[in-house]
Amino acid sequence: MNQPYTPADLPEKIQHYINGENVDSVDGETFDVLNPATNTAYIRAASGNNKDIDRAVAAARTAFTDGPWPRMLPRERSRILHRIADIVESRDARLAELESFDSGLPITQALGQARRAAENFRFFADLIVAQMDDAFKVPGRQINYVNRKPKGVAGLITPWNTPFMLESWKLAPALATGNTVVLKPAEFTPLSASLWAGIFDEAGLPRGVFNLVHGYGETAGDALVKHPDVPLISFTGESATGSLIFANAAPHLKGLSMELGGKSPAIVFADADLDTAIDACIFGVFSLNGERCTAGSRVLIERSIYDEFVERFAAQARRVRVGHPHDPATEVGTLVHPEHDAKVMSYIEIGKQEARLVAGGGRPEWYSEGNYVLPTVFADVAPDARIFQEEIFGPVVALAPFDTDAEALQLANNTAYGLAAYVWTSDLRRGHNFAQAIDAGMVWLNSNNVRDLRTPFGGVKASGLGHEGGYRSIDFYTDQQAVHVTLGEPHNPTFGKHEEPSATELDDPDPR
Numbered sequence: 451m452n453q454p455y456t457p458a459d460l461p462e463k464i465q466h467y468i469n470g471e472n473v474d475s476v477d478g479e480t481f482d483v484l485n486p487a488t489n490t491a492y493i494r495a496a497s498g499n500n501k502d503i504d505r506a507v508a509a510a511r512t513a514f515t516d517g518p519w520p521r522m523l524p525r526e527r528s529r530i531l532h533r534i535a536d537i538v539e540s541r542d543a544r545l546a547e548l549e550s551f552d553s554g555l556p557i558t559q560a561l562g563q564a565r566r567a568a569e570n571f572r573f574f575a576d577l578i579v580a581q582m583d584d585a586f587k588v589p590g591r592q593i594n595y596v597n598r599k600p601k602g603v604a605g606l607i608t609p610w611n612t613p614f615m616l617e618s619w620k621l622a623p624a625l626a627t628g629n630t631v632v633l634k635p636a637e638f639t640p641l642s643a644s645l646w647a648g649i650f651d652e653a654g655l656p657r658g659v660f661n662l663v664h665g666y667g668e669t670a671g672d673a674l675v676k677h678p679d680v681p682l683i684s685f686t687g688e689s690a691t692g693s694l695i696f697a698n699a700a701p702h703l704k705g706l707s708m709e710l711g712g713k714s715p716a717i718v719f720a721d722a723d724l725d726t727a728i729d730a731c732i733f734g735v736f737s738l739n740g741e742r743c744t745a746g747s748r749v750l751i752e753r754s755i756y757d758e759f760v761e762r763f764a765a766q767a768r769r770v771r772v773g774h775p776h777d778p779a780t781e782v783g784t785l786v787h788p789e790h791d792a793k794v795m796s797y798i799e800i801g802k803q804e805a806r807l808v809a810g811g812g813r814p815e816w817y818s819e820g821n822y823v824l825p826t827v828f829a830d831v832a833p834d835a836r837i838f839q840e841e842i843f844g845p846v847v848a849l850a851p852f853d854t855d856a857e858a859l860q861l862a863n864n865t866a867y868g869l870a871a872y873v874w875t876s877d878l879r880r881g882h883n884f885a886q887a888i889d890a891g892m893v894w895l896n897s898n899n900v901r902d903l904r905t906p907f908g909g910v911k912a913s914g915l916g917h918e919g920g921y922r923s924i925d926f927y928t929d930q931q932a933v934h935v936t937l938g939e940p941h942n943p944t945f946g947k948h949e950e951p952s953a954t955e956l957d958d959p960d961p962r
Contacts, residue, residue: 454487454820455776458548463879464495464640466502466664469509470657476501481666485638486554486784488772488822495640500666500673501904503632506661507679509919510603510630513658524578530566531575531626533653536538536616538568541649546641549614552641554784554821557601557776559738560612567618573903574626582925593935598928600628607671607688607695608643609844610636610786611741617643620684621901623923632661632680634671636687638787667691675699682706682926686743689841689867689912692881696915706923706924707916709743709908711841714890715862716746716854720754722874722896728759728941731847732766734872739905740845741790743913744870744892744899746830749840749849750861756851760829763849764808767825772814782845784821784857785903789893791821794844797837801828805848833864841867856885863889867911870899891917 464483465472477494481582482491504753514520520525542797548562555563585595601809608617613635624631630887635643643662650660656856663670667687673682675698678879682705685695699706716734735745740898751759773780785791798811810826823845831838832850839849852858862871875881878895885893891909894900901919918926 452649454485454774455551456492456520459552459952460493460641461644462493464493464664465646465658466496466498466506467662468506470500472647473505474753475499477730478759481637483552484638484787485551486786486788487601489788491821492640493792495637495664496636497669498634498663500646500669502663502665503670503673503677504635505811506632506663507603507674507677509658510632510661511679514600514602517630517656517658519625519630519656519659519704523627523823524626526576527626528579528630530654531571531578531622534649535571537652538571539647540565541815542568545645545800547776548645549612549639549642550783551559553610553613553639553786554739555612555774556773556780557782558778558780560775562851563612563615564888567615570615570618571622574622577924579922580624581921585761588937591936593612593937594885594931595935598602598627598924599931601681601927601929603630603680604629604631604927605674605683606631606633607667607674607683607687608633608635612738612918613639614642614645616686617646619918621646622736622775623682623918624927625655627924627927630659630661632663632673632674634663634665634667637666637769638790639665642901653837665849670928671695672698674895675704676702678702680886682933684918685925686710689903693913705926707908707918709918710869710912710913710914711867712743712745712909712913713748713841713865713867714744714746714844714870714872715748715750715888715912716872717858717862717874717884718749718751718755718759719858719873719875719877719880720752721876723876724755724762725761726851726896727874728763728766730765730874734772735847736770736782736845739785740794740825741786741843743761743843745843746870746872746876747847748861749844749847750852750858751849752858753851753853754912758807760849764827764829767827767847769824773825782823782825785823786821787843790822790843794823794842794846797844797846799822799844799849801826801831801846804837805829805831808849810845821884833861839865855880859884859887866912867909868911869913870894872897872899914922
């Protein structure tokens with residue numbers, strides 16, 4: 451087998467980016483960043499704490515109150531966002547190379563994510579210019595209209611799966627609406643996040659509008675959530691962490707948008723196009739190494755086709771190519787970090803006690819190091835099994851049969867999560883009705899995870915709070931101010947026009 455790959459021209463160290471400058475931590479703290487293909491440290495990154503967050507927030511606050519960015523016309527901000535998209539597109543191969551190296555994503559999938567990052571910026575660059583706000587008229591009497599105003603310093607906390615793309619998902623609307631930002635990326639994958647500074651500088655983003663602090667969630671992330679000058683937090687990550695952020699943000703009454711975990715079902719009815727459904731379900735759980743919040747990690751199959759589906763699904767899973775992330779033939783690369791790798795492997799061992807293993811279940815024997823895991827399929831999984839209920843976030847899938855539509859719906863909704871769902875059937879009436887009954891923020895009917903950027907993204911139950919995407923992002927990153935203007939003569943109830951009482955009347959409590 452070929453050897454793990456190291457990109458050329460890696461930086462000597464990863465620093466924070468505050469007020470237009472690359473800087474070390476105030477206390478000089480750093481942490482190791484690991485290559486997931488070897489689990490060896492290849493660089494050190496600055497490790498921020500409350501002092502670094504204070505510096506970053508102060509810079510962002512000054513840029514918001516005194517700088518030009520919030521006061522630019524939407525078209526002016528749009529031009530800069532389009533330049534950002536142009537730069538990202540022109541460097542997509544390099545961005546994908548570094549993202550793949552840093553996160554373990556297969557290079558072909560990392561390239562798609564880099565291009566999606568450019569599209570996110572382009573989408574919001576267009577949307578902010580085309581945006582229309584409400585106006586309500588009462589002819590001859592009143593006009594009422596809505597102003598949108600940026601909120602201030604946006605705190606953005608992003609995860610380690612497809613980090614560059616998910617950072618763009620938050621950065622683009624936050625900047626488009628005139629906010630300044632402090633980004634705290636995941637500590638497992640700081641490399642691609644550090645590239646934003648150069649991209650923004652080259653595109654002409656004013657100094658202090660974008661600030662970046664690396665570090666751990668319990669230090670840098672916690673300080674950002676609790677900072678009194680940060681009025682809103684957008685977070686993507688685990689549900690447990692989201693609950694902690696919710697509690698820590700509550701005393702400050704911050705605006706919150708939280709996209710959390712998932713245990714998304716794919717429901718396959720007997721009348722579905724089986725070839726297409728199997729392909730989609732394989733891709734839905736094993737793409738991005740299974741490290742995706744919307745992964746269809748529970749596949750529910752109508753009993754009349756269950757045995758055939760399991761046999762074909764397992765056979766195809768065994769053919770999924772596990773390899774080095776930089777190899778274009780690789781379909782599943784390495785998990786992001788040994789800490790996460792240990793979690794996924796522990797769930798595989800749990801699954802062996804709970805269900806029938808039909809594919810994978812271990813590591814590829816041809817790799818002696820790195821976080822490589824074979825695509826793993828469990829069949830006959832009971833509804834109360836841990837691998838059915840808990841988010842694994844790796845290339846592991848649970849298959850289970852159902853007999854009726856009602857049972858399928860009960861199984862689909864029988865978790866704490868409610869992010870995504872996938873329904874496969876040729877009966878569109880059943881498909882639409884079933885989709886509406888599922889407890890999920892997003893449902894794909896006879897479709898893989900292909901999302902229109904205009905639609906809301908978010909979940910219910912333990913999968914999140916609020917929605918972003920399209921106009922929902924504009925709503926989250928702005929305050930809406932209603933302005934009411936009288937066009938005719940004011941019609942006010944009149945108080946205080948009676949004659950003042952006499953002194954005698956004041957002395958006598960009952961002048962009658």
